Amino acid sequence: xxxxxxxxxxxxxxxxxxxxxxxxxxxxxxxxxxxxxxxxxxxxxxxxxxxxxxxxxxxxxxxxxxxxxxxxxxxxxxxxxxxxxxxxxxxxxxxxxxxxxxxxxxxxxxxxxxxxxxxxxxxxxxxxxxxxxxxxxxxxxxxxxxxxxxxxxxxxxxxxxxxxxxxxxxxxxxxxxxxxxxxxxxxxxxxxxxxxxxxxxxxxxxxxxxxxxxxxxxxxxxxxxxxxxxxxxxxxxxxxxxxxxxxxxxxxxxxxxxxxxxxxxxxxxxxxxxxxxxxxxxxxxxxxxxxxxxxxxxxxxxxxxxxxxxxxxxxxxxxxxxxxxxxxxxxxxxxxxxxxxxxxxxxxxxxxxxxxxxxxxxxxxxxxxxxxxxxxxxxxxxxxxxxxxxxxxxxxxxxxxxxxxxxxxxxxxxxxxxxxxxxxxx
Amino acid sequence: xxxxxxxxxxxxxxxxxxxxxxxxxxxxxxxxxxxxxxxxxxxxxxxxxxxxxxxxxxxxxxxxxxxxxxxxxxxxxxxxxxxxxxxxxxxxxxxxxxxxxxxxxxxxxxxxxxxxxxxxxxxxxxxxxxxxxxxxxxxxxxxxxxxxxxxxxxxxxxxxxxxxxxxxxxxxxxxxxxxxxxxxxxxxxxxxxxxxxxxxxxxxxxxxxxxxxxxxxxxxxxxxxxxxxxxxxxxxxxxxxxxxxxxxxxxxxxxxxxxxxxxxxxxxxxxxxxxxxxxxxxxxxxxxxxxxxxxxxxxxxxxxxxxxxxxxxxxxxxxxxxxxxxxxxxxxxxxxxxxxxxxxxxxxxxxxxxxxxxxxxxxxxxxxxxxxxxxxxxxxxxxxxxxxxxxxxxxxxxxxxxxxxxxxxxxxxxxxxxxxxxxxxxxxxxxxxxxxxxxxxxxxxxxxxxxxxxxxxxxxxxxxxx
Numbered sequence: 001x002x003x004x005x006x007x008x009x010x011x012x013x014x015x016x017x018x019x020x021x022x023x024x025x026x027x028x029x030x031x032x033x034x035x036x037x038x039x040x041x042x043x044x045x046x047x048x049x050x051x052x053x054x055x056x057x058x059x060x061x062x063x064x065x066x067x068x069x070x071x072x073x074x075x076x077x078x079x080x081x082x083x084x085x086x087x088x089x090x091x092x093x094x095x096x097x098x099x100x101x102x103x104x105x106x107x108x109x110x111x112x113x114x115x116x117x118x119x120x121x122x123x124x125x126x127x128x129x130x131x132x133x134x135x136x137x138x139x140x141x142x143x144x145x146x147x148x149x150x151x152x153x154x155x156x157x158x159x160x161x162x163x164x165x166x167x168x169x170x171x172x173x174x175x176x177x178x179x180x181x182x183x184x185x186x187x188x189x190x191x192x193x194x195x196x197x198x199x200x201x202x203x204x205x206x207x208x209x210x211x212x213x214x215x216x217x218x219x220x221x222x223x224x225x226x227x228x229x230x231x232x233x234x235x236x237x238x239x240x241x242x243x244x245x246x247x248x249x250x251x252x253x254x255x256x257x258x259x260x261x262x263x264x265x266x267x268x269x270x271x272x273x274x275x276x277x278x279x280x281x282x283x284x285x286x287x288x289x290x291x292x293x294x295x296x297x298x299x300x301x302x303x304x305x306x307x308x309x310x311x312x313x314x315x316x317x318x319x320x321x322x323x324x325x326x327x328x329x330x331x332x333x334x335x336x337x338x339x340x341x342x343x344x345x346x347x348x349x350x351x352x353x354x355x356x357x358x359x360x361x362x363x364x365x366x367x368x369x370x371x372x373x374x375x376x377x378x379x380x381x382x383x384x385x386x387x388x389x390x391x392x393x394x395x396x397x398x399x400x401x402x403x404x405x406x407x408x409x410x411x412x413x414x415x416x417x418x419x420x421x422x423x424x425x426x
Numbered sequence: 427x428x429x430x431x432x433x434x435x436x437x438x439x440x441x442x443x444x445x446x447x448x449x450x451x452x453x454x455x456x457x458x459x460x461x462x463x464x465x466x467x468x469x470x471x472x473x474x475x476x477x478x479x480x481x482x483x484x485x486x487x488x489x490x491x492x493x494x495x496x497x498x499x500x501x502x503x504x505x506x507x508x509x510x511x512x513x514x515x516x517x518x519x520x521x522x523x524x525x526x527x528x529x530x531x532x533x534x535x536x537x538x539x540x541x542x543x544x545x546x547x548x549x550x551x552x553x554x555x556x557x558x559x560x561x562x563x564x565x566x567x568x569x570x571x572x573x574x575x576x577x578x579x580x581x582x583x584x585x586x587x588x589x590x591x592x593x594x595x596x597x598x599x600x601x602x603x604x605x606x607x608x609x610x611x612x613x614x615x616x617x618x619x620x621x622x623x624x625x626x627x628x629x630x631x632x633x634x635x636x637x638x639x640x641x642x643x644x645x646x647x648x649x650x651x652x653x654x655x656x657x658x659x660x661x662x663x664x665x666x667x668x669x670x671x672x673x674x675x676x677x678x679x680x681x682x683x684x685x686x687x688x689x690x691x692x693x694x695x696x697x698x699x700x701x702x703x704x705x706x707x708x709x710x711x712x713x714x715x716x717x718x719x720x721x722x723x724x725x726x727x728x729x730x731x732x733x734x735x736x737x738x739x740x741x742x743x744x745x746x747x748x749x750x751x752x753x754x755x756x757x758x759x760x761x762x763x764x765x766x767x768x769x770x771x772x773x774x775x776x777x778x779x780x781x782x783x784x785x786x787x788x789x790x791x792x793x794x795x796x797x798x799x800x801x802x803x804x805x806x807x808x809x810x811x812x813x814x815x816x817x818x819x820x821x822x823x824x825x826x827x828x829x830x831x832x833x834x835x836x837x838x839x840x841x842x843x844x845x846x847x848x849x850x851x852x853x854x855x856x857x858x859x860x861x862x863x864x865x866x867x868x869x870x871x872x873x874x875x876x877x878x879x880x881x882x883x884x885x886x887x888x889x890x891x892x
Contacts (some may be wrong), residue, residue, distance in 0.1 A: 027728070027753055030607055033764035036771060039558060055463035060554060068552040075550070082547050088525060088533050091741045092504070125774035132773055136629075142493055159772035163602075260559070278555045279779035307501065309598050309626035309773065310591035315743035316780035 028348040031138020037155055037397055045395040053393040054415055056406035059207065059374045060278055061341055064408045070226045071276050073333040077323035091301040092311065093219055094284075095318035101325035105241060105248055106255060107268050113288055113301060120298035121286035122306065123313045127239045128156060130285035132358070137287075137298075138198055138304045145204030145233075148189070150174075153269060154207045157200060157237070169193070174209045177377055179367035181211050190224055196231045202250040203238035203267070205373020208401035212244070212372055218254045221260045234258055235266040242274040244373045246342035264288045267394035271321055273374065274338055280317025283424070345374060348407040352376075355416030363423060368425070377403045384422045392418040467815045490732050495739055510860040516709045519876055521867040524673065524839045525742060526805055529561060529873045534805070536740045538798045542787040544587060553779065558767040560589020560748070561782035567789040568733060571701065572716055579723055579752050585761035586751040588770065589777045593734030594622060596749035600699065600730050601630035603751075603762070613664040613699065614656070614732040616640075618864060620673045620701075623666065637665070640675050645832040645844045647677050649686075656690045665691055669702035669731070670715040671838025674866035678708070678837055688712045688725060698722050698729040706738040708838045710806035712799065728754055735785055737839065738802060744781030809839065812872050819881035828890065839870045849887040857883035 018126040035043070041057030063069050093099070103114055113119050122131035129367050138145060147161045150173035161168050171193070172185035190199060201221075201319045206212055213221060225232050236255055242248040258265050285302065289295040304311070324330045353368040380388075380400035388394040394415060396402055407415060474848030500508070528534050558648055559565065566585040579585055590596030605612060615623050616639035627634045637659070638651030640793055656665060667687070672678055679687060691698050700719050706712040722729050734747040749766065753759040770777070787796045813833055820830040833841055845853065845865040853859040859880060861867045872880060 008875070027607070027751075027758040027762050030758070030761045030765050032761045033768040036558065036767070039555075039776075070550065070553055074553070078547060089504075089523075089736075092501070098551050101724075125778075128771075128775040129773070156772060156775065163769070163772040258852075268441050268608050272555075277553055279776070281774060281776070281778040294495070297497045298496050301495055304498040305629070308622060308629040309595065310745060311594040311622065312745070313745070314591075314745040314778040314781065317778065 002237045019229075040219075041395050041397055044389075047360045048393055048395070050393040052408060052414065054395065054411050056394065056402045056415070057394045059273065059391070059405065060403040061273060061276060061358040061374070062408070064344065064410070066406070066408050066410070068234045069276055071334065073324050073330045073337060074276060074320055076330060076333075077320045079321050080323055090113075090123070090312045090318070091123075092306055093299060094313045095315065095322055096316040097322040097326060098282070099123055099215050099284055101322060102269055102271075105422045106238065106252055106269055106286065107259065107288075108252075108256065108353050111259075117292040118289050118295050119286050120289055120295040120302060121284055122299060122302045122335035123318055124283045125287045125310070125313060126272050126281040127237060127268050128160065128283075129281065129313075130166065130268030130270070131157065131160050131237060132266060133285050133302060133305055135166055137302060139164050139166050140305070141301070142196070142198070142233075145196055145198050145381070146194070147235075148197055150186075150200065150202070150206075152208055153200070153202070154237075165270075166198075169197075170200070173206075174211060174377065176379065179211070179377060180370065181213055181217070183213070183217055185225055190232065191230075193230070193232065196233070198235055199225075201234055201236050201254070203236040203241070203254050205244035205375070206394075206395070207239065207373070208399060209377040210371025210373050211367075211377065214252070215253055215257075218257050219329070222258050222263065225258070225263055226261050233266070234263055235268070237268045239270045240273055240373050241269065241347075242335070242338040243342055246339040246346075248274075248338070259288070264290070265286060271317065274341075275321065275324070275334065277317050277320060280320065281314060282317035282321055295412050318341055339369055345404045347405050348412060349376065351409070351412045352404075352407060352416055356420060359416060359420045361420050361424060374403055374405050376404055378402050378419070380419070380423060382408045387422045388418055391422075394418055439441055444680070447451060465705065506862060509854075512623050513858055513860075515858040517879065519860065519871065519880065520797040521859060521861045521869075521871045521880075524737065524868045524870060525874070526737060526740060526839070526870040529808065529875075531871065531873055534740055536798070536801050538658075538788045538794045538801060539739060539741065539784055541794060545787060546783055549781070550731050554644075554698075556589070556776045556779050556782065558770050558776050559763060560777045561779065563790060564589055564746075564782040565748065565787040567786055569750055571712065572705070572731060572733060572750060573720060573723060573752075574713070574716075577720070577723065583756045584759050585755050586753060586766065588749050588763060588766045590732070590747045590749045590770075590779060591774070592736050592747040593701060593732055594626065594747075595745065595777075596732035596734070596747045597623070597701060598627050598630060599749045600732060600751075601626050601632050602773075603766060605630050606765070606769070608664075611662060611664060612660065613666055614659055614696075614782040615666045616668070616672070618674055619666070619668075623701075634660075639672075640677065640842065642844060643799055643844065645677075647679060647683070649679070649683055651673075653686065653690055654700045655697065656687070657694060659696065661695050662697070663694075664697045664699045664730070666699045666701060667718070669700045669719050670704065670717075671704035671708035671840070673703065673838070674840050674862070674864060676836030676838050676840045677842070677843040679718075681717065681721075681854055684721055688722055688727070691722075692725065692727065698727060700731040701730065702731055703734040704737055704838050705733070706799075706802040707806055707809075710803045710810075712802070715745075722881055723752055726754070728752055735781065739785060739798070740782050741784060741790065744784065745778060746781030746785055798889055809869050812869050812874060812877065813841070815874050815877040816869075816872070816881060819877045820884060821880075823881050824885045824889075828888075839868055841867050841869055843867055843884060845884070849891045852891040853883050854889040856886070859883050 038058055045055040061069055103119055103121055107113055108148055146169050148166045148169050148171045149157050151170045152174055171189035172182045175182035204212055241251045244251045266287045268285055272278045287298050289298055324334050349369045353365045356365045378400045382398040385398045385400055444464055503523055510520040526534055569585050569587045571581055590599055613627055613634045614637045615634055617636040618640055637655035638648045641648035670678055705715045708715045719731055729752050731750040736742045751762045751763060790799050817830055817833045843865045847863045850863050850865055853861055
């Protein structure tokens with residue numbers, strides 16, 4: 001393309017502005033990118049003038065008035081840090097203090113792995129950045145490996161591993177008929193994956209389905225990893241610790257099971273939801289290694305990958321996190337506030353299901369309360385979703401995923417009615 | 427590491443294992459890969475009675491999948507600061523990383539930044555996700571700052587601006603765009619250039635080569651060499667240019683030279699790609715420092731420009747910058763922006779909000795903007811003052827007649843002293859002056875009080891070490 005333009009330039013022989021405009025741009029071959037399926041929903045919602053509109057698209061928490069929430073503990077932390085500290089570059093691996101506190105959340109307050117310094121960990125650009133850094137690490141150091149991704153999963157997982165040029169495969173996860181987990185197929189797929197495959201697991205509150213394995217099922221999955229000649233690597237994406245059950249320890253159960261069973265895992269953690277720090281982009285990538293020496297080497301390589309991507313991570317959000325988690329009172333406050341958010345979601349689940357059942361829906365909506373976390377996989381078809389949007393100004397992703405955080409006591413009735421209308425003849 | 431458990435019942439036919447062998451850990455399996463990973467000392471026999479009801483022997487062996495991972499080399503720039511910290515000598519001087527220091531050699535948070543942050547705190551703004559392309563208010567002011575608010579290209583909406591993770595992140599997005607839409611196209615970078623440029627293009631899988639830039643004989647610009655190399659490059663190459671205050675040399679082309687560079691780039695249908703990390707910091711004037719970029723834009727060329735607010739607003743750790751692509755049409759700009767977003771999404775989803783808000787508040791408010799200009803002038807002025815004092819000290823102390831005036835001619839935070847590796851090491855080992863091995867010193871880390879000491883060190887290293 002560049003050469004055609006070059007020829008055109010020579011033929012016309014002008015350097016003027018007009019000349020540049022009439023000949024084609026360098027960017028002629030650049031097609032418009034499709035709208036991001038998730039973030040595009042919010043854009044459309046914002047553009048809608050209807051007073052009845054409801055946004056159950058993106059997974060950002062809202063209070064019962066439908067307003068975004070900044071946690072009290074966060075406000076307090078911000079007051080403490082405002083204008084006080086200089087903004088010198090963080091080390092490439094980010095805030096050491098923040099990383100330390102974050103590892104405790106995932107691995108346990110008194111984790112032997114932390115004590116033995118066996119975890120290679122760096123601050124990351126929230127969950128996305130952690131996954132991307134890991135994917136690049138996987139590509140560089142396990143170039144022949146593949147990543148197994150559940151069906152369905154957060155759409156951006158596919159983008160991440162694709163842009164990192166790691167070949168991807170899928171494994172069965174969601175069982176549409178039961179709106180639950182297809183456990184047998186999941187186990188089969190993992191069993192049959194080639195030796196040394198990397199398996200992406202959602203630690204809790206699976207996105208987009210809200211369907212999690214039970215504790216017993218997690219044990220069996222871990223067992224499978226252990227007792228087969230497979231040498232699979234388990235990579236956990238934990239974006240909702242604390243948000244699922246209201247108890248961060250409980251939400252980390254799957255990870256703890258794998259650790260007890262001796263697996264050396266990787267974890268992506270995010271504070272976007274559980275601390276409401278969405279736009280601050282704070283998270284952490286950790287990789288459990290054999291020993292301290294290896295952890296140091298792995299960390300140095302993770303930093304090496306981060307340097308040409310952004311040099312070092314942003315400080316503001318990290319400071320908020322370390323201020324909160326480093327202060328026992330603020331940490332207590334945070335735990336309380338996380339539980340409030342989780343409890344509100346749980347009560348909205350109950351409310352939505354009740355409303356639908358009261359309306360006399362012919363379908364079963366048990367899955368709304370069985371599923372966990374921010375999302376509910378309603379089971380609605382793209383066509384039904386389109387109707388919800390066009391006729392009722394309800395915005396959600398076309399896979400039928402409802403963000404429970406967008407539901408309030410004020411709109412749950414309206415939402416239930418709309419869902420009933422578009423599904424009653426299904 | 428995975429603890430590999432061998433289930434005898436499902437072992438491949440070629441593996442015949444005796445209990446004895448298993449316990450000793452000497453196992454050979456059908457799969458060649460696994461044999462390499464066994465550690466003889468660690469094997470724990472297990473009995474597994476799960477699922478299929480069969481009894482199988484299981485042996486745990488420790489394999490490390492990270493065995494082959496070696497320690498990455500320390501960063502050549504950031505490693506300097508670490509070494510400095512470890513030095514206990516009271517005369518020590520850190521002229522390594524390019525972070526501004528006051529005359530007292532303390533880090534500096536600009537007053538306008540403190541004001542902006544307090545405003546933000548009072549307003550109690552939400553922390554919601556930004557759109558993928560970043561804060562709209564920020565994107566608007568950053569393009570205007572770069573090009574001038576009344577610039578044609580802005581009025582005609584031909585600039586695709588996406589907030590990026592400071593300069594690095596913005597460069598990386600551009601590199602990823604080049605890789606995707608100009609496969610095989612090369613980027614030409616100056617010799618020398620900021621160390622991380624190579625890493626960025628390498629990791630983005632964009633081939634690069636160098637064009638001559640620094641002339642050690644004159645400690646100035648090798649203009650002939652630069653032009654020749656640009657002419658020799660394949661048509662349609664991307665030429666990475668430093669908008670002002672070249673890092674690491676401090677040597678910028680003159681306005682006349684910029685015109686000639688633009689001529690060659692147009693002639694060869696290259697694409698100019700500016701890295702603007704020091705707007706305002708070079709001369710003290712935001713507009714003057716953007717002259718090179720504006721020159722190219724005024725010619726109707728399409729270009730890429732990466733910006734950073736790390737130095738000029740002191741927002742280092744907030745990671746705030748932008749990638750701008752000036753296109754020949756509104757439509758092209760819209761399409762390019764959408765594709766930049768598509769590259770950013772799997773990298774970090776959306777950029778951090780805090781720094782963006784600070785910039786938008788400072789640059790978008792006339793009063794704060796004026797205050798900022800004054801602070802910038804002060805910072806750039808301090809650097810100029812230090813350059814002058816250093817030059818005076820060197821001229822006084824060095825009786826050899828060597829011309830040290832390049833220190834005054836160079837611009838921005840850095841000075842390329844012309845010291846070689848051994849001489850730079852002498853600076854550190856004998857004089858406790860920390861700098862990078864390429865002879866670069868960061869004047870931002872120097873104050874008037876230490877100029878004489880530094881001059882002594884430089885004179886000694888230059889003349890007594892080879």
